[in-house]
Amino acid sequence: MPTNEQRRATAKRKLERQLEHRAERERKRRQYTIIGSAVGGVLVVAAVVATIVLVNRDSGTETASASTSTTETSSPFDVPPPAEAGTLPEFVAPEGLGGNCQYPEAEPASKPNNAPRTGKVPTEPAQVSASMETDQGNIGLQLDNGKSPCTVNSFASLAQQGYFANTPCHRLTTSDSLGVLQCGDPTGEGTGGPGYQFDNEYPTDQYQPDDPKLGEPVVYPRGTLAMANAGPGTNGSQFFLVYKDSQLPPQYTVFGTIDETGLETLDKIAEAGVDGGGPDGAPKLPVTVKNIQLD
Template sequence: MPTNEQRRETAKRKLERQLERQAAQARKRRIATIVGSAVAAVLVIGAIVATVVINRDSSDTTASAQTPTPTTSGPAQPAANGQLPAFAPPAGLGADCQYPASGEASKKVNAPRTGQVPTEPAEVSVSMSTNQGNLGLLLDNAKAPCTVNSFASLAQQGYFNDTPCHRLTTSPTLSVLQCGDPTGKGTGGPGYEFANEYPTNQYQQDNPALQEAVLYPRGTIAMANAGPDTNGSQFFLVYQDSQLPPGYTVFGKIDETGLATLDKIAQAGVDGGGQDGAPAEEVQIKSILLD
């Protein structure tokens, strides 16, 4: 028969084993909690990164608006070689330009005149002065009169003066310099928005061809947007042929002097490397003046 001392030793060892098991279980719980927290943190970080990537393009301009009513009698198709479609004047071109309020203006400015605007002269000459050199622009009033009306109004009010060109892209399929946001963040606008014109108005809105990339040739000036009918003040200058869906209004072209200036800016690359970001060499618009 075990003695009292032996019973006490047996009970002590049993208690020690119980305590060891409890400690081991507690360690496992702590490890599981740490691992779970780490996984959750990774998922949260991943979600944040995804949000930044997804939201970056859509926040580069103004807020979205309603899709415009088609103005052509049938769907247009891009040329077989992927070029922009040939211009066909839609009914009522320039007859009712509207600029509804949208968000807060990044720089105080009056909205352009509304209603009918002239489509003549067919081209409007503009001088864009920057700290990197001058760019001569020829605005296409015959194809995009509502857009030219807005751009000319902003230029005459000094909206673009002393503002940065905040974005440069240097990929083989997208080579543009984007300007027109006084905040330099890619989210600013004039406090109003307006509908797309050429080439978007050459298509029925439900036409799948609207989603297919076409060639925006070197020397093109086009409006940036955040979706249909969200044009504001931001625009981009194409310095190498670029592939884009035909949802960006083309409203002019750049002269050879301007292209030489753009080539110099592009050659310096993107700040910090990469193919999309602020220009490595700061680009500041001094003024945009109608000739």
């Protein structure tokens, strides 16, 4: 029969293992990058597509959402999106738009910066011009301040502080249903952020929180600029540029559009493909954001 001391030692080891497992799960959750692509030969209906989750860059394991029965280790390539998807909803200004922007602290910032101003932010002008200079060409942006003012407020603040200067675009997706270039992470690993988070805006704010349509893909059209996230209320600095019509749940804040010159730059990057082949990973043609400036 074990002694009291042996029982205490066993219990201590069990507790330590539980804490280690919990910490590992939390580490993986934080390290999920942002947009889960979906390609493959398995036919599923829209009802089983719940959310899009992210890619664990440390392990190299692709992780995606799907039905409520999908585990965090399932692959996005196992669960393709429906063959058809709806369109982004028509914008109707929600009550209090831009009236109380909040940016609570999150993990330590990947690059020094000051959080943007909180509270009420302007929604005019409705459009704010910006220029994203990369070593592969310039990308002109129109920031949609009239639809997503809290997001534009954060993006503009980071840009003006030089947060995006000399940072990589770490992820290119080239699947049939998803074509995006993801940038905004100083670490280049898909895990970094500015040290704060904030809530989704358009198109998420066009739905009730419990609306099942939030889990059904819609088309983010070519030329869309949107925020990457790891779930509701986790927007930070990472964003993605859509170079071809892409299917995603309406849970990624659209905050601007890309001009024709920018789309030509993105097409060149996409044409070169993914480093090492495949539909998802670091772009074969390395892309560095030299700077983002408001015009």
